[in-house]
Amino acid sequence: LAKTTQPISMDSYEGQEVNITCSHNNIATNDYITWYQQFPSQGPRFIIQGYKTKVTNEVASLFIPADRKSSTLSLPRVSLSDTAVYYCLVGDGYYGQNFVFGPGTRLSVLP
Amino acid sequence: DGGITQSPKYLFRKEGQNVTLSCEQNLNHDAMYWYRQDPGQGLRLIYYSQIVNDFQKGDIAEGYSVSREKKESFPLTVTSAQKNPTAFYLCASSPIDTANTGELFFGEGSRLTVL
Numbered sequence A: 001l002a003k004t005t006q007p008i009s010m011d012s013y014e015g016q017e018v019n020i021t022c023s024h025n026n027i028a029t030n031d032y033i034t035w036y037q038q039f040p041s042q043g044p045r046f047i048i049q050g051y052k053t054k055v056t057n058e059v060a061s062l063f064i065p066a067d068r069k070s071s072t073l074s075l076p077r078v079s080l081s082d083t084a085v086y087y088c089l090v091g092d093g094y095y096g097q098n099f100v101f102g103p104g105t106r107l108s109v110l111p
Numbered sequence B: 001d002g003g004i005t006q007s008p009k010y011l012f013r014k015e016g017q018n019v020t021l022s023c024e025q026n027l028n029h030d031a032m033y034w035y036r037q038d039p040g041q042g043l044r045l046i047y048y049s050q051i052v053n054d055f056q057k058g059d060i061a062e063g064y065s066v067s068r069e070k071k072e073s074f075p076l077t078v079t080s081a082q083k084n085p086t087a088f089y090l091c092a093s094s095p096i097d098t099a100n101t102g103e104l105f106f107g108e109g110s111r112l113t114v115l
Helices: none
Strands: A009-013 A018-023 A032-038 A045-050 A053-056 A061-064 A070-075 A084-091 A105-110 B004-007 B010-013 B019-025 B031-037 B043-051 B054-057 B064-066 B076-078 B087-094 B110-114
Touching (some): A018 A084, A018 A105, A045 A061, A070 A084, B010 B019, B019 B087
Parallel strands (some): A009 A105
Antiparallel strands (some): A018 A070, A032 A045, A032 A084, A053 A061, A061 A070, B019 B076, B031 B043, B043 B054, B087 B110
16 A cells, blocks of 8 residues: 655745645555645545646646655645645555545644 | 535434434446544545445444445445444545546535534
């Protein structure tokens, strides 16, 4: 199973760029890397997904080095509403039974 | 609107009682999942189902049961055998063509408290 390691918490200020790194040393060839955002008492929400190199959408960018043993979620110009827990998920490709969620990174955005 | 609906949002149970949490989706997704989340913890997989009338145990299936009689429904029963059932329960689904990439669609969760 591809286990992930993330910082437990991070603090930032409004308007700053935030980078959250996830380590997944035993990622398998077929695994994708997916990031989710979760607010208290809500279900996680998909943010971005990638396999290699860089992926960008309207809310975030995902950087994946060539060895794929880590990935970095980049949130540009965060606001107070970005305060949440962010999960890195690595899937081994067989219908989800091996998708392992770690404890996530609790991001606090300060005014 | 398409989505996943979980009910009830809050549920209280006395020790020794079975309770059933509902999960319905109208996204036409083939795969459905149940996760458990404890305070300050990540999500742990209880059960998942890829197709109707078939489901598989996840990491913490003991004390839980599920059924998948319809594509859109995947109810979870928390039985009296579950020793510590107080938790936040999340249902998710995914289309079969992206089920192997980790893109899961989650409901809003059901919070179960045992009195």
